[in-house]
Structure formats: C-alpha cells, structure tokens
Amino acid sequence: MSYANQSQTNITAGLQYQGLLEVMLFSTLTTLPCCVFLFINITMLFTLRSKLVFRETSRYILLFNLLCADTMQMALSQLLYLLAACRITLTYPLCGVLAMLADLTNEISPLTLVVMSLERYVAVCYPLRHTTIITMRNTAVAIIAVWTFSSLNILTRVILLLDFPFEDLESLQMTDFCAKVNILLGQMSGLYDKGYTYFLFVSASVVIISTYIGVMIAARSASTDKASARKARNTLLLHVVQLGLSLSSTIYTPILMALLRNVTRLIFVRIQNVMYVCIFISPRCLSSLIYGIRDQTIRPVLIRHLCCRLKLSVVPA
Secondary structure, rough: HHHHHHHHHHHHHHHHHHHHHHHHHHHHHHHHHHHHHHHHHHHHHHHHHHOOOOOHHHHHHHHHHHHHHHHHHHHHHHHHHHHHHHHHHOEHHHHHHHHHHHHHHHHHHHHHHHHHHHHHHHHHHOHHHHHHHHHHHHHHHHOOOOOOOHHHHHHHHHHOOEEEEEEEEOOEEEEOOHHHHHHOHHHHHHHHHHHHHHHHHHHHHHHHHHHEEEHHHHHOOOOOOHHHHHHHHHHHHHHHHHHHHHOOOOOHHHHHHHHHOOOHHHHHHHHHHHHHHHHHHHHHHHHHHHHHHOOHHHHHHHHHHHHOOOOOOOOOO
C-alpha cells in the first residue's frame, strides 16, 4: 500500500472515530437530562392522581393533561433521536406512526395552554360564575375537544400522504433517519404542515395574550381580588413563555429544512442536536417545575414523592 493511500485510510478512520465519539457525547448529553425530566414528570403525574383535590379541580386536571402530553412527547422524541444517532433506519409506515404520534402529543401542549389560560381568565374576570362555567364536565369536554382537534389534524396528514406514489419507490425502507422532515413526501403535505403550524402559532398566541390583557384590566378594578388577579397574571405570563417554548417545536421542522439547504451535513447535525436539547428536552419539564414549585398545594406532595417518601431518622448511638 502506498504512503498516500495509507494516509487517506488513517484520516478516514480518524474521522469515523471522531464521529463516533461525537455521537456518543451528544447521545449522553441528551439521554441523561431526558431521563431526569421523565422521572420528574412521571412523579408529577403520580402526584396529581394521589389526592382527591387534584382529581376534582379543573386546573389540576388540565395540568395533568398537559404533563401527560409533554411526557409522551419527550419519550417519543428521545426514541427518534437515539434511532437517528445510531443510524437505524425504519420503514416509512413505522416511521410515519412514530412521527405522527410525536406530532400529536406536540400539538396537545399549546392547545391545553389555551384552555388553561381561559380557565384563569374566567376565575379572575368572572369569579362568581367560575364554578358554574368551569365544571368537571366542561373540563372533560375541553380535553376531549383538544385531543379530537389534534387527531383530526393527524388524520388529514395521513390522507395527504396517501396521495404520494409509493409504488414508485424501490423499497419502503427509508434511506435516511426517521423524522417528520423526511416523511413530508408530497408538496401538499409540506404546504399543509406550514399552514397548520402558522395557524396554531397565531391563534394560540392571540388567545393567551388576550386573556393576559383581560386579567390586567380586571386587576385594576376595585371589585377584583388584587392578590388573586396578580397570581393569575403571573400564571398567564408563564403560560406565554410556555407557549413560546412549546410552539418553537412546531417551527422546528421548517428551521431544519432551511438549514439543510444552506449548511453542510456535519454542521447541520450539530445544530440539530443543540436545537433538540433546547427546544424539545428542556421545555418539557418546565410545567412540572413551574407548578411544582409555585403551587403551595402541590409542592409538599411533590417533594415527598420525589424523595420516594423516605424520611430521615436519627439512629441512636
């Protein structure tokens, strides 16, 4: 073997080794916090089912729905990430099912935040009618409506995918990693995805910001409980932050598609890893931390469950 060929082989082997180390590093940096956040979210879900007051209060029921969607989204996203990092390719049908489930749970969060904002708006602006408007039945109807609306959107995406000429493909085995960006096979699917993303972003933002403004106006009224209005205003402000982080994941795919056309694949993978941690992993635990720390009813129960109900005892000498 010539010196030039041997040098080229060594360089190729070095690049492959570097790429393997990079994959292992990013996989570890995403899997560890994901496992921690999953533990916190699952503990929070258990906490919200542990007491009757949590199971019969509308805002806690809505919070349970939000955390359930976030936890499912986090688990599915991490699964797809690890499959991509390990370069495991799937068939189009299997990838489509996983991607659609991830997309479904991703859309539940902003819609649930809208319902939670409306509930806080009614509590402050119409306190005397709150118990008659925000009932267990109406809360259940709102949650069913959120899941139904999101499911219809997924069904529409599936119908659009059926128009793609799959018979022209040599095989149903994907040549690239499983991701939503890689299963938008038709032009109509891409246009619909953009249109729905913009619609969800604008409509949810308008509703939450409107409720925030309504609560601020009501807080200036002499007949309004100032402490309650201030607490609701802070909660709605956090909902705006949550919405921004949640909806940032809905524009994750368009950003990736734009980057894919303008940067090299190595840079694209690195940027994708950073965006994944910032957009998908971190915000999914925000709800647990916000409500677990701020809510005086949840806080002691959550802390006890996080500590696995272990109490320190003094052992006599």
